[in-house]
Amino acid sequence: MNSRLIIANIIRWLILLLFQILILRNMSFYNMATPFVYVLFLLLLPFGIPNILLYLIAFGTGLTLDSFYDTLGVHTSACVALAFVRILFISVTVRDGSDEPEPTLGNMGFKWFLLYAVLCIFSHHITLFFLETFRLTEINYTLLRCALSSILTLFVVILIEFVFYNRKVR
Amino acid sequence: MRNLWIFISRYNAFFFFIIFFTAGIILTVRNNIYQRSVTFNSTNQVVGDVYKNLNVLKKYINLGAVNDSLAAENAKLKTEILSIKNIDTTKETVVKDSAGIPQYTYLPARVIKNSITNRNNFITINKGKADGLSAGMPVISPIKGVVGYIQDVSEHLATIRSLLHKETYISVSIKKNNAVGSLIWGEGNFDYRKAQIKDIPNHFKLSLKDTVITSGFSSFPQGVLVGTVSNTGISAGENFKTIEINLFNDFSTLQYVYVIKDKYAQEQKELEAKLTNEQ
Structure with a gap:
């Protein structure tokens, strides 16, 4: 059970990062909306993961992305911010004795997953875009880019979740 | 201690966040050229603003003296206008190029930082690249003589290597007999009201209170006032004193x-x- 989860996560990591680096890196709508779908990997990490391990994985994932994007530190900080929001959200909404292994759409239901994804993706994107721009004078443009990109990323994430939807039979 | 440990472990998510996020930000600022330049630029902007605001007070205190000098300059300019008007126009020859633009133009600038106590002193002024300044331009003060050269320019500010700097040499001459020497500061005397002139040929007879002006051989225009001779020096058996x-x-x-823009400086x-290539 546990090893199955680990292997599934490693495969997910590989596929999502390759997808992000090879395909989505070259994609952008009018330079306003850029999808960062690799965050789905961090969203889908299992519930039982210790905080320190979650931060380390987020840090490592961000670092890998940064080395391909040539923006050392930007994605790293954004992923760490996402991990923080994820921990807060899960500690508020999910009780300790949850019997679900990981927070997928099928396990947690559409409403919960949507709110979870919106908060995590928005925190990730806002850190990412502000660090990338690194000034407050273009705040309108940055916020617009952030919002449009968040919507696009969210759209793709929900889409992927629906494609791999398997509702547990209770 | 135990309570502190419990506190930290209970809110470990937050503390881990601080640690990892700080690491991320440090990576960002240290390793990306753009973010680094922005950080240091904004720091400089802050420093510049602070100096500007500090200077408001100093400016106010000095208003009287500035007024006097402006009035004196006004008077001087008016006399010049009078003398120009009275010249017989049929005989007048003005040193201007064919388009009628004078060779030297003056750009006033305000001092926002100044130092006189160091061995090498710098002045910061509130004009920069945007106003057409570039490194090496000469700077004078209103009616009272030379100040130095522009050392470095940013978009809206510039630093001046003042005369009170060991690398500053200005070619000057004695007004009455055109003996040429080079003006330096700090040779055994760090008084900001005194300076030395090196390499004056020994055979010139100098007396106290002789006026010293720029010779026009360095980038300063000819005839800018510099000072008066206070010590005619001892000739120690050499050719120069x-x-x-x-x-x-x-x-x-x-x-x-005033920053002086020389139209032909580049040329x-x-x-x-x-010339130096040929030697």
Whole structure:
């Protein structure tokens, strides 16, 4: 059970990062909306993961992305911010004795997953875009880019979740 | 101690966040050229603003002196206008190029930072690249003589290597007999009101209170006032001597300066660069 989860996560990591680096890196709508779908990997990490391990994985994932994007530190900080929001959200909404292994759409239901994804993706994107721009004078443009990109990323994430939807039979 | 440990472990998510996020930000700022330049630029902007605001007070205190100098300058300019008007126009020859643009133009600038106490002193002014300044331009103070050269320019500010700097040499001459020497500061005397002139040929007879002006051989235009001779120097059996002068310019109360733009500076530099290649 546990090893199955680990292997599934490693495969997910590989596929999502390759997808992000090879395909989505070259994609952008009018330079306003850029999808960062690799965050789905961090969203889908299992519930039982210790905080320190979650931060380390987020840090490592961000670092890998940064080395391909040539923006050392930007994605790293954004992923760490996402991990923080994820921990807060899960500690508020999910009780300790949850019997679900990981927070997928099928396990947690559409409403919960949507709110979870919106908060995590928005925190990730806002850190990412502000660090990338690194000034407050273009705040309108940055916020617009952030919002449009968040919507696009969210759209793709929900889409992927629906494609791999398997509702547990209770 | 135990309570502290419990506190930290209960809110470990937050503390881990602080640690990892700080690491991310440090990576961002240290390793990306753009973010680094922005950080240091904004820091400089802050420093510049602070100096500007500090200077408001100093400016107010010095208003009287500045007023006097402006009035004196006004008077001087008016006399010049009068003398120009009275010239017989049929005989007048003005040193201008064919388009009627004078060779030297003056750009006033306000001093926002000044120092006189170091061995090498710098002045910061509130004009920069955007106003057409570039490194090496000469700077004078209103009616009172030389200040120095522009050392470095940013978009809206510039630093001046003042005369009170060991690398500053200005070619000057004694007004009455055109003996040429080079003006330096700090040779055994760090008084900001005094300066020395090196390499004055020994055979010139100098007396106290002789006026010293720029010779026009360096980038300063000819005839800018510098100071008066205060010590005619001792000739120690050599061909040249060093004399001491009192500067007209009081560096401690400098408020406004003029940057001189020489229309032909670039041309002259290029021409003279060729000369050294031939040697």
